[in-house]
Amino acid sequence: MLALHPAKKLSFNRPINNGDLVIVYERHDIMKAVTVSEGSVLQNRFGVFKHSEWIGKPFGSKVVSSKGGFVYLLAPTPELWTLVLNHRTQILYIADISFVIMYLEIVPGCVVLESGTGSGSLTTSLARAVAPSGHVYTFDFHEQRAASARADFERTGLSSLVTVQVRDIQGEGFPDTFTGMADSVFLDLPQPWLVIPSAAKVLRHDGTLCSFSPCIEQVQRTCETLRTCFTGSSVFYFFFFLPPSIFSDFPNVCYFFLFNVIYMQLA
Secondary structure, eight states, X not given: OOEETTTTEEOOOSBOOTTOEEEEXXXXXXXXXXXXXXXXXXXXXXXXXXXXXXXXXXXXXXXXXXXXXXXXXXXXXXXXXXXXXXXXXXXXOHHXXXXXXXXXXXXXXXXXXXXXXXXXXXXHHHHHHHTTTOEEEXXXXXXXXXXHHHHHHHXXXXXXXXEEEEOOHHHHOSOGGGTTXXXXXXXXXXXXXXXXXXXXXXXXXXXXXXXXXXXXXXXXXXXXXXTTTEEEEEEEEESOOOOGGGGTTSSEEEEESSOEEEEEEEO
């Protein structure tokens, strides 16, 4: 996932170079991320593949081993990276990610604040959405997890679009330096309601907030806090088919399946 400088434009319309990250597609259920290194080889059930033979080929190429087996060398798009990344935490997948980015109205040039970083699945897609002129600031309280995420963004070429910081957002809130700067805030935290006042402070006047929670109790408690800072909410909850009266103060309740998302617009 190469970010080309100085425009930071994400592009794979070029040959594979030494040092590039590629997604080696073996079959629909077996893919792996490999950094191309001249002199290295990849061995799998389909044979031995020399990295040196990959260099100069376009992304998407089919390469054949001496025994006749083959793999495809795919570009490390956010969609594919989500399928091959190391799981340090539970992650969001493409259906959820697309939903979040759409409702947060994230476009090139946006400034997005995220907590927590986790495995960086959503962060990678956020970076592509804000490129080339926007930026994602992502926070995680776990120092080693943040360091691993930072290394991943270096590996995928997104370090110019993503800044990883170690911070307990639930306990400390977002840094004051971001006051009024964020177009969007995304929260994936055990107690997101603790961060609502801080999120309201860092968002622009027309900014949006999304809180992703697996439990309806989290959603209810967050909704109570949201009333003090936000307006124009929509609660999307999945699997919990509860009466709309529970969210009577929020006008646009939609029923889906599997998870809870709260989307708000700053008052």
